[in-house]
Amino acid sequence: xxxxxxxxxxxxxxxxxxxxxxxxxxxxxxxxxxxxxxxxxxxxxxxxxxxxxxxxxxxxxxxxxxxxxxxxxxxxxxxxxxxxxxxxxxxxxxxxxxxxxxxxxxxxxxxxxxxxxxxxxxxxxxxxxxxxxxxxxxxxxxxxxxxxxxxxxxxxxxxxxxxxxxxxxxxxxxxxxxxxxxxxxxxxxxxxxxxxxxxxxxxxxxxxxxxxxxxxxxxxxxxxxxxxxxxxxxxxxxxxxxxxxxxxxxxxxxxxxxxxxxx
Amino acid sequence: xxxxxxxxxxxxxxxxxxxxxxxxxxxxxxxxxxxxxxxxxxxxxxxxxxxxxxxxxxxxxxxxxxxxxxxxxxxxxxxxxxxxxxxxxxxxxxxxxxxxxxxxxxxxxxxxxxxxxxxxxxxxxxxxxxxxxxxxxxxxxxxxxxxxxxxxxxxxxxxxxxxxxxxxxxxxxxxxxxxxxxxxxxxxxxxxxxxxxxxxxxxxxxxxxxxxxxxxxxxxxxxxxxxxxxxxxxxxxxxxxxxxxxxxxxxxxxxxxxxxxxxxxxxxxxxxxxxxxxxxxxxxxxxxxxxxxxxxxxxxxxxxxxxxxxxxxxxxxxxxxxxxxxxxxxxxxxxxxxxxxxxxxxxxxxxxxxxxxxxxxxxxxxxxxxxxxxxxxxxxxxxxxxxxxxxxxxxxxxxxxxxxxxxxxxxxxxxxxxxxxxxxxxxxxxxxxxxxxxxxxxxxxxxxxxxxxxxx
Numbered sequence: 248x249x250x251x252x253x254x255x256x257x258x259x260x261x262x263x264x265x266x267x268x269x270x271x272x273x274x275x276x277x278x279x280x281x282x283x284x285x286x287x288x289x290x291x292x293x294x295x296x297x298x299x300x301x302x303x304x305x306x307x308x309x310x311x312x313x314x315x316x317x318x319x320x321x322x323x324x325x326x327x328x329x330x331x332x333x334x335x336x337x338x339x340x341x342x343x344x345x346x347x348x349x350x351x352x353x354x355x356x357x358x359x360x361x362x363x364x365x366x367x368x369x370x371x372x373x374x375x376x377x378x379x380x381x382x383x384x385x386x387x388x389x390x391x392x393x394x395x396x397x398x399x400x401x402x403x404x405x406x407x408x409x410x411x412x413x414x415x416x417x418x419x420x421x422x423x424x425x426x427x428x429x430x431x432x433x434x435x436x437x438x439x440x441x442x443x444x445x446x447x448x449x450x451x452x453x454x455x456x457x458x459x460x461x462x463x464x465x466x467x468x469x470x471x472x473x474x475x476x477x478x479x480x481x482x483x484x485x486x487x488x489x490x491x492x493x494x495x496x497x498x499x500x501x502x503x504x505x506x507x508x509x510x
Numbered sequence: 511x512x513x514x515x516x517x518x519x520x521x522x523x524x525x526x527x528x529x530x531x532x533x534x535x536x537x538x539x540x541x542x543x544x545x546x547x548x549x550x551x552x553x554x555x556x557x558x559x560x561x562x563x564x565x566x567x568x569x570x571x572x573x574x575x576x577x578x579x580x581x582x583x584x585x586x587x588x589x590x591x592x593x594x595x596x597x598x599x600x601x602x603x604x605x606x607x608x609x610x611x612x613x614x615x616x617x618x619x620x621x622x623x624x625x626x627x628x629x630x631x632x633x634x635x636x637x638x639x640x641x642x643x644x645x646x647x648x649x650x651x652x653x654x655x656x657x658x659x660x661x662x663x664x665x666x667x668x669x670x671x672x673x674x675x676x677x678x679x680x681x682x683x684x685x686x687x688x689x690x691x692x693x694x695x696x697x698x699x700x701x702x703x704x705x706x707x708x709x710x711x712x713x714x715x716x717x718x719x720x721x722x723x724x725x726x727x728x729x730x731x732x733x734x735x736x737x738x739x740x741x742x743x744x745x746x747x748x749x750x751x752x753x754x755x756x757x758x759x760x761x762x763x764x765x766x767x768x769x770x771x772x773x774x775x776x777x778x779x780x781x782x783x784x785x786x787x788x789x790x791x792x793x794x795x796x797x798x799x800x801x802x803x804x805x806x807x808x809x810x811x812x813x814x815x816x817x818x819x820x821x822x823x824x825x826x827x828x829x830x831x832x833x834x835x836x837x838x839x840x841x842x843x844x845x846x847x848x849x850x851x852x853x854x855x856x857x858x859x860x861x862x863x864x865x866x867x868x869x870x871x872x873x874x875x876x877x878x879x880x881x882x883x884x885x886x887x888x889x890x891x892x893x894x895x896x897x898x899x900x901x902x903x904x905x906x907x908x909x910x911x912x913x914x915x916x917x918x919x920x921x922x923x924x925x926x927x928x929x930x931x932x933x934x935x936x937x938x939x940x941x942x943x944x945x946x947x948x949x950x951x952x953x954x955x956x957x958x959x960x961x962x963x964x965x966x
């Protein structure tokens with residue numbers, strides 16, 4: 248691991264230099280503030296750097312996309328956040344956006360157009376797949392004996408129909424991959440969506456993340472992969488509840504690529 | 511004209527007028543909801559209808575139930591071809607009027623009906639067993655009260671009666687043909703009755719045969735008339751409504767919640783983003799946002815509710831339901847239909863008690879516009895159910911006829927938050943933080959603080 252600091256420029260800094268980067272990396276609230284998700288943000292930046300992709304972030308000019316507000320029912324707050332973000336994105340004439348959060352991905356891609364925000368939006372797993380296919384990033388094969396399973400996020404999977412990109416990335420890692428019984432279209436939610444992340448569960452028999460982590464543990468995997476910072480929080484909490492946090496790890500796909508490459 | 515013909519014609523007319531009245535009532539019920547703009551290409555809609563309703567594509571996620579369901583469905587469809595002849599025979603007093611003109615084709619059609627009826631019989635027995643003896647959890651949830659369970663069984667038993675009718679009618683007929691009884695034209699060798707008929711009816715007197723043949727014919731046609739009249743009261747309406755429902759199902763991306771332009775424009779003007787002339791949102795009469803009752807849903811939501819088969823595939827995959835929460839997407843859909851039926855019944859009663867209180871002096875006639883019975887969808891669906899949804903879209907994916915149970919849930923959440931200013935207390939600090947910090951968490955560090963310790 249090198250000790251050289253990786254510099255990430257904001258769009259404002261790019262503009263000062265009179266340049267426009269290829270792509271905007273939409274970090275999202277979890278990626279910005281959640282200490283676990285910050286590591287995913289950093290991993291993805293390293294990958295972009297090693298792939299030689301010029302990217303910018305909005306930094307302090309970024310706000311929540313409004314997804315949790317809208318799904319909670321608060322259209323006023325959603326519109327405030329979304330319209331502000333669209334103002335900012337349009338001011339920088341952003342055309343292409345990549346994000347590591349399926350909720351940000353969905354809202355910007357599917358909901359901003361009705362409010363006047365039209366961009367090409369891709370999810371980081373899709374970009375990772377493309378970079379691997381184009382040979383722009385080297386994938387160091389992992390330990391072939393390490394057992395993996397993969398949790399489909401609802402907002403990339405069922406909602407946006409992307410089941411293949413993450414699995415193609417996993418295939419390239421050449422590790423011991425096993426699907427959970429409920430996967431792809433039948434994937435079970437982690438329990439965070441629809442602003443559940445920000446409230447207590449309604450009364451019931453158990454939490455949704457416990458149901459999911461039990462299924463994941465049933466595959467006997469040492470690593471559970473996911474593609475969403477909220478899923479990762481939920482699955483990690485589930486592991487702690489089962490006292491398995493020392494035996495099983497939850498990673499974002501980008502983190503495994505960085506680890507295998509020792510970046 | 512014989513008495514049987516007169517009886518038939520009267521029954522036919524009753525069936526026709528009764529069902530016309532009931533089906534137009536259903537359409538009126540759906541039109542109580544808001545109109546909705548039908549977007550997207552006709553070709554994509556036809557494709558959905560062809561694949562999902564006609565081709566039952568989404569049923570085939572689970573092969574065996576889908577196959578048995580297909581038997582009953584195809585048997586039902588193909589039996590309707592025969593209905594043309596039955597109606598002509600019934601009115602004119604003829605017997606199998608199409609047998610001679612169609613010849614081999616007639617033998618083929620009736621044989622197909624017979625083979626499919628046998629398959630449908632097998633499927634019906636399995637479905638009765640599965641529904642009543644096998645402890646399938648999705649048939650036993652809270653919303654599956656007495657009527658939904660009875661409804662499911664009634665139709666399965668009616669199916670048995672119909673199949674009995676078909677074989678009594680065809681079986682006795684083949685024996686009568688072999689005895690060259692006058693007026694019984696040759697139907698050719700029928701796939702099942704040509705051996706089943708002689709085995710069961712071969713030893714009977716001709717007079718008994720005539721009785722069995724007529725009994726079978728009447729049972730068959732009465733079962734069909736019964737179906738037509740019964741369907742609008744039953745979950746089995748899906749055999750018709752699956753077609754419009756898949757055709758009108760929204761083609762927008764699943765992840766897109768319907769925009770609320772009135773709020774967008776209000777926020778735009780607050781933020782100084784609009785031209786002067788656009789700032790025309792009239793906030794004088796405080797509008798109601800979201801959905802409180804069926805009138806505030808859209809017609810596709812209501813069409814969906816009437817198309818529901820109560821199969822529970824949505825509920826079986828709902829993460830909230832799986833983990834013991836009160837939410838069941840099937841219940842949401844059934845509640846919408848029940849509420850719509852309640853409103854329709856009250857409107858039909860014309861009782862002036864249901865006129866909105868402040869209009870009672872001015873308006874004497876109860877209409878959908880001045881209707882207020884002091885109830886709403888919230889009397890059926892509790893906030894606890896609405897709050898348990900993770901918007902994971904598993905229910906949307908699961909529905910074999912493309913009903914969207916999620917949209918009404920989110921519309922009711924909108925009503926709760928925007929109009930009632932209620933909702934889970936945990937969400938209030940989230941809203942405040944989103945408004946003030948642009949993040950659901952109250953954070954003191956900078957949004958890009960993670961950059962600081964990033965190394966190559």
